[in-house]
Amino acid sequence: MIKELKTMEELKLVQDMEERVWEMSPIPTHQTFTSVKNGGLMLAAFVDDEIVGFSYGFxxxxxxxxxxxxxxxxxDxxxxxxxxxxxxxxxxxEVVIDKGYDMILWTFDPLETRNGYLNLSKLNAVCHTYIENCYGEMSDGMNKGLPSDRFEVHWHLNSPHVTQRTKIDLEHAVPLNAVRKNEDGLPVFVGEQTCESDDVAYSLAVPKDFQELKVKSPGLALDWRLKTREKFEQLFDAGYSAVHLKVHDDHAEYIFVKKKI
Structure with a gap:
C-alpha cells in the first residue's frame, strides 16, 4: 500500500528509515510538514502496516x-x-499531476547503477545536466570519501517519452569507453574516444557495483568518478541527453542521444 502522509505523526514514521538507509540525521518533521502543506509531497509504502519506503519532494x-x-x-x-x-x-x-505539476526534477549519483536503471530505463526520465560535487563533502555511509557528483534528472510527466514509454535503440550506440578487469578483478576505465558526430547515439560504460568498488579500492573509485565526469560533461556540452541505462553481468552502460527536450 502507498499512502500520502500529511500529519506530523505520520511524517515521523520516515525518520527512522532516513537514519537506517543513509546513516544521517533525519529531516525535521516541522520542515516536511510545512512542505506538504504548501505543494510538497510525502509518500510512504507499507507492508503489513510497516513502513518500507518513502519518497519526499517539495x-x-x-x-x-x-x-x-x-x-x-x-x-528499506x-x-x-x-x-x-x-x-x-x-x-x-499521479499525485503531482493532480497538484498541477508537469515535471519532477531530482539528482542522483550516475555511478549508482541501481538508481540509474530506475530513473532512466524504468521511468523514462532524461538527464542533460551534470553537477560536480553537488553537495560538497558528505559523511554518510553511501557518499563519504568521494566528490558528490550528480546527474540532474528531468521527468517530463506528460511527454510521449514517458506516457508512451519510448524504446531506445541500444544496438547502434557508439561506445566511448570499455571496462576491463585488473589483476584484482576490479573494473578499470579504458578508452579515450570522443563524440565526433551529431548523427549517432553514444554509450558510456560504468561499474555495476560502485559501492563495492569504493570499499575494495577507493583510488580506483575516484578514477572512475573523474574520468566519467569528463565524458559526461563532454556529452552534455555537445547537446546529448542520457536516456537509458543498459545493465550487463559485470558493468552497465549509459545511452546518450541528441537532446530533444
Missing amino acids: PGFKNDKSYLCSHMLAV PAYRSRKIGEKLKWRQR
Whole structure:
C-alpha cells in the first residue's frame, strides 16, 4: 500500500528509515510538514502496516518553470528488488499531476547503477545536466570519501517519452569507453574516444557495483568518478541527453542521444 502522509505523526514514521538507509540525521518533521502543506509531497509504502519506503519532494521554481523537486527516495534494504521504489515514483507522478505539476526534477549519483536503471530505463526520465560535487563533502555511509557528483534528472510527466514509454535503440550506440578487469578483478576505465558526430547515439560504460568498488579500492573509485565526469560533461556540452541505462553481468552502460527536450 502507498499512502500520502500529511500529519506530523505520520511524517515521523520516515525518520527512522532516513537514519537506517543513509546513516544521517533525519529531516525535521516541522520542515516536511510545512512542505506538504504548501505543494510538497510525502509518500510512504507499507507492508503489513510497516513502513518500507518513502519518497519526499517539495516545490521548485527555475527559469520561469515550477516543478516538484523530488529530494529523497528510500527503500528499506530488506525490501529492495521488489519494485517498491518504482511504484513510489509512478504514484508520485499521479499525485503531482493532480497538484498541477508537469515535471519532477531530482539528482542522483550516475555511478549508482541501481538508481540509474530506475530513473532512466524504468521511468523514462532524461538527464542533460551534470553537477560536480553537488553537495560538497558528505559523511554518510553511501557518499563519504568521494566528490558528490550528480546527474540532474528531468521527468517530463506528460511527454510521449514517458506516457508512451519510448524504446531506445541500444544496438547502434557508439561506445566511448570499455571496462576491463585488473589483476584484482576490479573494473578499470579504458578508452579515450570522443563524440565526433551529431548523427549517432553514444554509450558510456560504468561499474555495476560502485559501492563495492569504493570499499575494495577507493583510488580506483575516484578514477572512475573523474574520468566519467569528463565524458559526461563532454556529452552534455555537445547537446546529448542520457536516456537509458543498459545493465550487463559485470558493468552497465549509459545511452546518450541528441537532446530533444
